[in-house]
Amino acid sequence: MQPGDRVRVERGGVTNEGVLLPSTTRDHLVVKLDGGYNVGIDRDEADAEVLESGVREVDPAADADDGGDATSEITFDEGLPTVSLISTGGTIASTVDYRTGAVTAQFDAEDVLRAVPELAGRANYRGRVVANILSENMDPSIWRDLADAVAEEIEAGADGVVVMHGTDTMQYSASALSFMLDSPVPIVFTGSQRSADRPSSDNVMNAVCAVEAAKADHAETLVCMHASPSDDACALHRGTRVRKNHTSRRDAFETVGAEPLGLIDYEAAAEAGSEGDAADAAIEWHREPLPRSGGERGDESAVDVDLAPDLDGDVELVKFTPGMDPAAWEYLDGKDGVVIEGTGLGHVHTDLIPRIEELVEGGTVVAMTSQCLAGRVCDRVYDTGRDLLDAGVVEAGDTLPGTAKVKLMWALANTADPADAMGRDLAGELTEESRPWR
Numbered sequence: 001m002q003p004g005d006r007v008r009v010e011r012g013g014v015t016n017e018g019v020l021l022p023s024t025t026r027d028h029l030v031v032k033l034d035g036g037y038n039v040g041i042d043r044d045e046a047d048a049e050v051l052e053s054g055v056r057e058v059d060p061a062a063d064a065d066d067g068g069d070a071t072s073e074i075t076f077d078e079g080l081p082t083v084s085l086i087s088t089g090g091t092i093a094s095t096v097d098y099r100t101g102a103v104t105a106q107f108d109a110e111d112v113l114r115a116v117p118e119l120a121g122r123a124n125y126r127g128r129v130v131a132n133i134l135s136e137n138m139d140p141s142i143w144r145d146l147a148d149a150v151a152e153e154i155e156a157g158a159d160g161v162v163v164m165h166g167t168d169t170m171q172y173s174a175s176a177l178s179f180m181l182d183s184p185v186p187i188v189f190t191g192s193q194r195s196a197d198r199p200s201s202d203n204v205m206n207a208v209c210a211v212e213a214a215k216a217d218h219a220e221t222l223v224c225m226h227a228s229p230s231d232d233a234c235a236l237h238r239g240t241r242v243r244k245n246h247t248s249r250r251d252a253f254e255t256v257g258a259e260p261l262g263l264i265d266y267e268a269a270a271e272a273g274s275e276g277d278a279a280d281a282a283i284e285w286h287r288e289p290l291p292r293s294g295g296e297r298g299d300e301s302a303v304d305v306d307l308a309p310d311l312d313g314d315v316e317l318v319k320f321t322p323g324m325d326p327a328a329w330e331y332l333d334g335k336d337g338v339v340i341e342g343t344g345l346g347h348v349h350t351d352l353i354p355r356i357e358e359l360v361e362g363g364t365v366v367a368m369t370s371q372c373l374a375g376r377v378c379d380r381v382y383d384t385g386r387d388l389l390d391a392g393v394v395e396a397g398d399t400l401p402g403t404a405k406v407k408l409m410w411a412l413a414n415t416a417d418p419a420d421a422m423g424r425d426l427a428g429e430l431t432e433e434s435r436p437w438r
Helices: 109-115 140-155 170-180 203-215 266-272 326-332 350-361 383-390 401-414
Strands: 006-011 014-021 028-033 038-042 047-052 082-089 094-097 102-105 124-133 160-164 187-190 221-226 233-238 242-244 253-255 262-265 283-285 315-319 337-342 365-370
Touching (some): 006 028, 006 038, 014 038, 082 203, 124 140, 140 160, 140 170, 160 203, 170 187, 170 221, 170 242, 170 401, 187 203, 203 233, 203 262, 203 266, 221 253, 233 253, 233 266, 262 266, 315 326, 315 401, 326 350, 350 365, 350 383
Parallel strands (some): 082 124, 082 160, 160 187, 315 337, 337 365
Antiparallel strands (some): 006 014, 014 028, 028 038, 094 102, 221 233
């Protein structure tokens, strides 16, 4: 049997028919079933026969896509913009490990390009791997490597950058790059909630929309993911205002406290291809995005990027809960920064206020955020809030708690007065006032 053969495999009284795929181990047969799913079967326990030889030319990366039965050819076209595909791993760049049945990050950027042939003809691509991890293993050292790589790609002439990233910590990485890079071109994070071997995978649509967003005339750091459960549009979220609000839905990401910055119509994006400004025509901006430096796409002046990659890793995000023991905060002694996720307007139990005052007197910057999904902290309404301000707590407005942690890490390493910086908008993370939007 060879990959590409149509086979029938019997094991334990169960019969499966489909196309034999390359396997990640010698101990398993991997069969793509007619319904689109893949199944792994122990070779030693299986009775297999070939029904038809060579019915498909199988490429392991191409077959990660549900319908991918062809490998895209990467060619250069002077009439197309250049988009850098930077991979950090995650579900969009993953496959199933049939030894464990789990999804693992295995593909590099060029593999993803072959796995999504719909990307062909939309841009000239450069592939680069910064990390090959599931996003729960992301850390600030990789953020620095990622920021360096993005800056190098832009300075080398990329018209836009797409970062392929696991969804669980994408919001943190998008925030980090929003502070670390003042980019003249789009930086678009994307991923997928469902692995490429599943018929319901969102990897193709998200990748296509992300590339089109990276070609458009703006200079935002965005997260591009499904806007609804259907394959109709992707939402474009500002990197410092986005949050993953569902564990598994394809439209898990939301802009907190407002509409997404924009929507990109998938049908229009899919048809855009290389039709000049069609990428911009597919986008409906709800608010004016930051413009490209130097004007239109391809302007030679739009190659300078301001990079400030230093981060102070000695920052903690702590969540207040009723009944919390003040002694549980002893590990915060000596930290350079602490972000508190308080209740409502930004409160904690009054027994914790002396502990917070000790931290501030010891040189720790303490910033207050709220557990609420919308609205801003205001510690001038109740006695507890006024006591917190007297203790030296800095209000972070409506900055999201995770974004506030990343911001404080950056502010401690790059500003003369990080406490003051936490109360100012640096990258779209803090709105001047909270307004109802729906």
